[in-house]
Every structure is written in C-alpha cells, then in structure tokens.
Amino acid sequence: xxxxxxxxxxxxxxxxxxxxxxxxxxxxxxxxxxxxxxxxxxxxxxxxxxxxxxxxxxxxxxxxxxxxxxxxxxxxxxxxxxxxxxxxxxxxxxxxxxxxxxxxxxxxxxxxxxxxxxxxxxxxxxxxxxxxxxxxxxxxxxxxxxxxxxxxxxxxxxxxxxxxxxxxxxxxxxxxxxxxxxxxxxxxxxxxxxxxxxxxxxxxxxxxxxxxxxxxxxxxxxxxxxxxxxxxxxxxxxxxxxxxxxxxxxxxxxxxxxxxxxxxxxxxxxxxxxxxxxxxxxxxxxxxxxxxxxxxxxxxxxxx
Amino acid sequence: xxxxxxxxxxxxxxxxxxxxxxxxxxxxxxxxxxxxxxxxxxxxxxxxxxxxxxxxxxxxxxxxxxxxxxxxxxxxxxxxxxxxxxxxxxxxxxxxxxxxxxxxxxxxxxxxxxxxxxxxxxxxxxxxxxxxxxxxxxxxxxxxxxxxxxxxxxxxxxxxxxxxxxxxxxxxxxxxxxxxxxxxxxxxxxxxxxxxxxxxxxxxxxxxxxxxxxxxxxxxxxxxxxxxxxxxxxxxxxxxxxxxxxxxxxxxxxxxxxxxxxxx
Numbered sequence: 294x295x296x297x298x299x300x301x302x303x304x305x306x307x308x309x310x311x312x313x314x315x316x317x318x319x320x321x322x323x324x325x326x327x328x329x330x331x332x333x334x335x336x337x338x339x340x341x342x343x344x345x346x347x348x349x350x351x352x353x354x355x356x357x358x359x360x361x362x363x364x365x366x367x368x369x370x371x372x373x374x375x376x377x378x379x380x381x382x383x384x385x386x387x388x389x390x391x392x393x394x395x396x397x398x399x400x401x402x403x404x405x406x407x408x409x410x411x412x413x414x415x416x417x418x419x420x421x422x423x424x425x426x427x428x429x430x431x432x433x434x435x436x437x438x439x440x441x442x443x444x445x446x447x448x449x450x451x452x453x454x455x456x457x458x459x460x461x462x463x464x465x466x467x468x469x470x471x472x473x474x475x476x477x478x479x480x481x482x483x484x485x486x487x488x489x490x491x492x493x494x495x496x497x498x499x500x501x502x503x504x505x506x507x508x509x510x511x512x513x514x515x516x517x518x519x520x521x522x523x524x525x526x527x528x529x530x531x532x533x534x535x536x537x538x539x540x541x542x543x544x545x546x547x548x549x550x551x552x553x554x555x556x557x558x559x560x561x562x563x564x565x566x567x568x569x570x571x572x573x574x575x576x577x578x579x580x581x582x583x584x585x586x587x588x589x590x591x592x593x594x595x596x597x
Numbered sequence: 598x599x600x601x602x603x604x605x606x607x608x609x610x611x612x613x614x615x616x617x618x619x620x621x622x623x624x625x626x627x628x629x630x631x632x633x634x635x636x637x638x639x640x641x642x643x644x645x646x647x648x649x650x651x652x653x654x655x656x657x658x659x660x661x662x663x664x665x666x667x668x669x670x671x672x673x674x675x676x677x678x679x680x681x682x683x684x685x686x687x688x689x690x691x692x693x694x695x696x697x698x699x700x701x702x703x704x705x706x707x708x709x710x711x712x713x714x715x716x717x718x719x720x721x722x723x724x725x726x727x728x729x730x731x732x733x734x735x736x737x738x739x740x741x742x743x744x745x746x747x748x749x750x751x752x753x754x755x756x757x758x759x760x761x762x763x764x765x766x767x768x769x770x771x772x773x774x775x776x777x778x779x780x781x782x783x784x785x786x787x788x789x790x791x792x793x794x795x796x797x798x799x800x801x802x803x804x805x806x807x808x809x810x811x812x813x814x815x816x817x818x819x820x821x822x823x824x825x826x827x828x829x830x831x832x833x834x835x836x837x838x839x840x841x842x843x844x845x846x847x848x849x850x851x852x853x854x855x856x857x858x859x860x861x
Contacts (some may be wrong), residue, residue, distance in 0.1 A: 294736070351732020353750025359707035360727055370733055371708035396673050423811055424702065425739045493812045494739065496678070500809045501821055502632075502689055506681035511688065514674035517666045520744040525731065536677075588810065589741035592676055592693065 294426065294589045295527040296582035299350035304416055305445075305574045307344030308419065308438060311380065311413050312446020313337050313453075315406040318387055320396060321450050322457070327392070329457055334388050336453075338381065345377055357577075365434055369422050380408045397476035424492075425588045427597065429581075431487035433479065440476035441574055447472050448549060448570050452563035461558050470553050473570065477546040480577060484538065485543070492588050492597050499591045510594035525587035535583055545573010609667035618704055619716035620835050626718045626757055627697050628777065629800055633825045634784035637675055637690030641776035645694070645755075646671040647773035649766035652760045654725045658748035670744040670753045673776055680824075689824060692785070694776070695742035695755035696809065696817030703734035703743060703754075712752070719791070719818055720759055725751045728738060739813040762787070790818050 314337045317324070324330040349355040363377065364371040383405045390397050417438035420429040447469040454461045496510070497503025518526075529538070549566035586597050610794045649672055650657040659669030673694040679686050697714075701721050702710050711727035712734050714720070723734075723743075728751040735752060736741040758774035761767060771778060777787045788797030797820075800806065806820035845856045 315753065351731070353732075355726065357727065357729045360710070361729060361731070364708050364710050367705040368708045368733075370706065370731065374821055375710065419733070422706070423737055425737060494810050498810050498812060499677055500680070500691060501809060501823065502678060502680040502690070504685065505689075505824065508678050508680045509770065510676065512637075512677035513681045514676045514693075515671070517668055519674075520670065520735070520747075521741040523668075523744075525735065526740070564712070587736070588739040588813065592741060 294582045294585040294587060295524050296579045297351045299347045300582070301575060301578045303344045303348035305344075305441075305571065305578050306439070307341050307348065307416065308413055308442035308574075309445040309449060309571065310337055310340030310344060311409040311440035312444070313340070313449040314380070314384055314446075315443075316446050316450045318384070318402045318409075320402060320406045322453055323459055324391060325395075326457075330388060332389060333453055333457075334384070340385065341381060343391070357501075369415055369418040369458070373412065373419060376408065376412040376415050380405075380412045383408050399419070410439060410442070413439055420564040426585045427492035427588075428487045428585055429491045430481070431490055433483045434488050437480055438482050440472070440479050442575075444469070444472035444476040445567070445574060448563065448567040450569050451553075451558070452560065453559055455560040455563045466553055466558065470550055473546060473549050473553075477542060477573075481542075488584070492586075492591075494588045494591055494597065495593070496591055496596075499588075510592075513593065521589055522593065526590050526593060527583060530583060534580060537580055541573045541576040543573075544569045545571075545577065548573075563568055606784070618699075618701065618714055621699060621724060622716055623791050623819045624718045624721045624763070624789050625697075625699070626720055626788070627790045627797070627820070628694070628757075628774065628808060629786040629788070629790075629797045629820050629822060630692055631786070631804075631822040632645055632691065632783045633822060634782045635690040635692060636784075637677055637688075638781065639675055640779050640781055641692060642673050642675055642816055644775045644779035644838050647742070648670055648758060649753075649756070652758070653756050654723070654753070655746060655749040655751060657753060658746055660747040665756070666708075668747065670746045672743075672744070672755045675780065679741070685827070687824065687827070692776070693719060693740060693742070693809075694819075695757075696740060696819040697755075697757060699816035699818060700814060702737040702739075702815060705735050706737045720757045721754065721761065723752050723754055725749070728752050739810050739815065740817075757787075790820065 315332060317337065322333060324333060349358045352358060361371055361374045367373045379513060387405050414435050417435040421434035422433065424430050449463050451466065451469055455542050496508045500508055502508045548569040552566040586595065591597060646657055657670045657672070659667060661667050662669065670677045673692060676691040678689050678691055678765060680689055681687055697719055699719070701714055704714050705720060708731065709727045709729055710725045713722060713724065715722065730745060730750040730752065732745060732752070735745065743752050746753045761774060762772050764772060773787045786797050786800060788795045790798055790801070792798060800822065801820045804822040806822050808817050809821065
C-alpha cells in the first residue's frame with residue numbers, strides 16, 4: 294500500500310496527542326498553575342488537530358470532510374471522526390471543570406481517558422477491519438496503535454514535567470521505560486505474526502482457474518500504471534524493510550530507553566528521547582503501509 | 598427519483614441514509630462472464646469507457662492522455678492468464694469489473710454514505726456529490742473494482758449501466774450494460790441472478806458458474822463461467838507437405854495438372 298505522508302503524520306501525531314491527553318487527564322501532570330493548563334492543553338489540542346487536519350490532505354474533496362461524521366454505524370473511519378470530535382470536546386469540558394473546581398473526580402478522568410483510547414482504537418480499526426490486507430486484519434494491529442499512543446504519551450508527559458520544572462517520580466520514569474519496551478515488543482511480535490499472515494487468496498482463487506493447473510499472469514490489462522497499482526501495488530523499499538525495522542527499533546526504542554536510563558531528568562534528555570521515539574514511530578508507520586500487500590495485486594501477478 | 602420513475606440514483610434521506618447494507622434484495626442484477634468464449638478483444642473495456650464518460654456522474658477522465666505515462670479511470674479491465682502447464686496450458690482472457698457483492702465491504706467502510714447498495718436491485722453505486730475521495734472503499738475491495746477519478750477526485754465504479762438498463766428512451770436491445778451490448782463473442786450476459794429461473798441463473802447452474810475469491814466473504818453477485826473441458830487432442834502429427842502431395846486435384850485444377858504433365 295502507498296504510504297501517504299498525510300496518513301503517517303495523522304496516525305502518529307494524533308496517537309501522541311491522545312496519549313498525552315489521556316495521561317494528563319489521569320492526573321500525571323500538575324496543572325494548578327493556569328499557565329501550565331493553557332500551555333499543556335493548547336499543545337495537546339494542537340497535536341491532535343494537526344493530525345486530524347493532516348488526514349484530510351489526501352482527500353479528493355477535503356471541503357466535504359464533515360460528511361465523514363455521518364456513517365458511524367458501519368464505518369470505522371466515520372467512528373474515528375466522531376470519537377475524535379467527542380474526545381476533543383470532552384477535553385475542553387475537563388479543562389473548564391479543572392479551572393472552576395480543580396481536579397475532576399477519578400471516574401470522570403477515567404471516562405475521558407477511555408474516550409481518548411477508544412479514538413486511537415478506532416484509528417487502528419480503519420486498517421484492521423480491511424480483510425483485503427491480511428497483515429492489517431489482525432487482532433494485534435489495534436494493540437500496536439494503542440501501545441504506541443501510550444508510550445509516546447508517557448514520554449511526552451516526562452518531557453512536559455521537566456519543562457514545567459515538576460519532578461518526575463521514579464516509578465513514572467520506570468513506567469515510561471516499560472511502555473516503550475513493551476510497545477516495541479508487541480510491534481516485533483506483530484511483524485512476526487501478522488506480517489506472516491497470508492490472505493488465503495491466490496491467483497487460483499482470484500481467477501477460479503486453479504482447477505486447470507497453475508495460473509500465471511501473461512498480459513497486463515493496461516500498458517501503464519493505473520490507480521490500483523499506484524495506490525495498492527507500492528513495492529518501493531520493501532527490500533530494505535529489514536534495515537528500516539532495525540532503524541525504527543534503534544531510534545524509537547533503544548535510544549529513548551538509553552536516555553531514560555542514563556540521562557539526568559532534564560528537558561533536553563526527555564525531549565530528545567521523545568523526538569527519537571516519534572521518528573521510530575514514523576518509520577514503523579511508513580513500513581506498516583509500504584510492506585502491506587493488497588489482494589488486488591494478486592490479479593497483477595503478485596504472490597502473497 | 599431517477600428518470601422514468603425508476604429507483605433513485607442517490608441514497609434515500611432519512612433512516613436509510615446510512616452506509617449499512619440493505620436487506621438482501623430479491624432482485625440481484627449482475628453479469629455472467631463466460632471465460633470459455635472471451636477472446637480478449639477489449640471491446641467491452643472501450644465501450645464501457647465510452648458510455649460512462651458521458652453518462653452517470655462526472656466524466657471518466659484520463660491524465661496525461663497523450664504523454665509518456667497515460668493513466669485514467671476505467672471501470673472494466675481485461676487481464677490475460679495462462680492456466681495449466683505444457684500442452685494442456687491455455688490462455689484465458691479475464692474481464693473484471695465490479696461484482697456488485699451482496700456483502701459489499703466498499704459500502705460499509707464509506708464514512709460519508711456516498712457508497713451505497715440499492716435495496717431495489719442490489720446495484721452498488723457512488724453518490725459523487727457526497728464522495729470525499731478518501732479511497733477507503735477501493736482499499737476494501739479485494740477485486741480492484743474501484744478507481745479514483747484523476748480529475749474529479751471522486752471514486753468511480755461500474756454502475757451496471759444503471760442509466761441504460763432502465764432507460765426507456767433506448768431501444769429494448771440497448772437496455773443492457775454497454776459491455777454486454779458490445780461484446781462481439783457473446784461472452785458477457787446481464788440479468789437477475791436473484792431469480793433462479795432467469796437465463797443467467799440457469800447458465801450459472803448448467804456451466805458451474807463460480808465466485809471470485811470466495812474466501813474474502815463478499816458474496817459477489819457476478820458469476821464467472823469456467824472454460825469448457827478441452828476435447829481430446831488428435832495425436833497424429835499434421836504435415837502440410839504430405840497433405841499437398843497427397844491431394845488429388847479435381848475439376849479445373851485436374852485439367853491444369855494433366856496438361857502440365859503432358860508438357861513434360
């Protein structure tokens with residue numbers, strides 16, 4: 294599948310934004326200073342909104358994007374839009390309550406954080422619901438998205454705490470390390486398990502000619518690339534997938550872990566760790582699309 | 598309403614205004630494609646493009662049409678495959694267009710309600726006024742039946758020539774999809790696959806018609822008829838030279854032959 298930059302930014306940035314927002318509403322950052330509330334709230338909203346706006350960049354008709362909120366009964370893309378709007382609204386209500394009355398009750402914080410998680414889950418289900426891409430259509434896919442939202446959100450919390458001069462508790466640093474390590478652990482598992490998942494389709498089943506013997510494509514139906522091949526037959530850099538995985542693991546996993554382990558809890562150390570983690574996620578997300586094989590490519594002679 | 602009081606070309610407003618699949622329709626309009634007959638002439642491809650660039654919805658545009666890498670939206674494509682090995686291998690020309698699936702994933706993934714399946718006859722259509730061009734429906738289709746229009750930025754797909762089949766302004770014989778009407782070998786058939794007594798249903802029963810990629814659980818309405826079993830080949834080698842030498846001339850050529858022989 295063609296890795297569109299708009300989609301890569303959308304899924305990683307909104308994941309980071311919702312992850313950070315969830316940890317913030319759960320009370321991991323002290324926001325009693327109104328300036329801190331505004332700064333953290335504004336930055337979180339900016340991340341989420343940038344991600345959402347980025348997702349409209351690849352549309353043929355972005356001006357009609359509002360229509361995408363209508364089909365939540367059947368479409369995960371629509372559900373994602375509706376949940377994102379609800380989550381943003383819930384964030385604002387939470388902020389307004391915080392200004393007037395201080396920290397909302399725990400159950401309310403959990404509900405708001407769950408809404409953030411549900412939004413990330415819906416994002417992942419846009420892809421995981423597609424039977425046509427075997428490696429996406431796997432129960433581990435949503436877990437990967439949720440884990441990266443949680444890990445990047447936690448790293449962002451550490452960075453914010455350092456920026457605001459608040460002391461990060463040692464268990465929180467440990468939790469962040471655990472989140473980063475398990476996010477990449479699950480991703481490695483996904484690469485092994487989901488990556489090996491076959492679609493069950495073949496040229497024999499695609500053409501129904503398997504009974505005659507082996508089937509092979511002998512002539513394409515058109516002389517130059519069409520939309521299907523451009524969009525779904527993306528094969529560039531598939532051969533370098535192994536190297537890119539190592540790069541993603543080093544930048545996104547080992548570097549932040551190392552920084553958390555050795556560095557003093559400074560804003561610089563946490564900032565670099567978060568940035569490296571995000572670069573790793575970008576590479577991981579790029580591979581998520583670039584390595585994915587769509588069943589239509591079988592008709593063009595690709596084997597799955 | 599569409600023209601001639603026929604079913605509308607846009608989803609109804611109200612409760613049904615959702616990309617949920619309708620209850621399975623009694624009428625299931627679709628195509629039956631005979632892989633035994635198709636010769637891969639591409640006439641259906643061209644006539645499809647011709648009709649649909651001027652009919653329902655925005656024109657089917659091309660990009661860089663006269664350049665080095667022309668591309669464009671087409672709703673019907675004909676592949677060619679070789680099946681079998683050695684002397685038994687055969688070439689099979691393979692037309693592919695929307696299969697108007699009963700469990701059409703392209704309908705349920707649509708976030709806007711632009712992609713819909715008609716409850717009246719099962720035709721899957723795109724309301725181009727609502728389509729945001731996100732491409733998710735094309736991602737969800739295992740068959741590659743949908744192509745984005747390069748100029749209009751909306752999704753294009755086979756309409757089963759909904760603007761022909763119900764169009765009383767056309768002669769009866771033209772009230773079939775353009776690909777069916779134009780096929781010079783009669784490899785494409787149009788009809789109601791929901792009616793077990795229809796010509797197309799009976800053809801499917803008699804010839805063992807099958808679904809493409811049944812494992813994708815889309816329940817396609819369109820069916821494909823397999824190539825017929827090959828007749829046993831005559832093993833005697835054919836020699837054109839011996840045929841010519843053994844031939845006994847008759848009539849005029851007998852006279853020419855004998856006259857030439859007399860001349861020595």
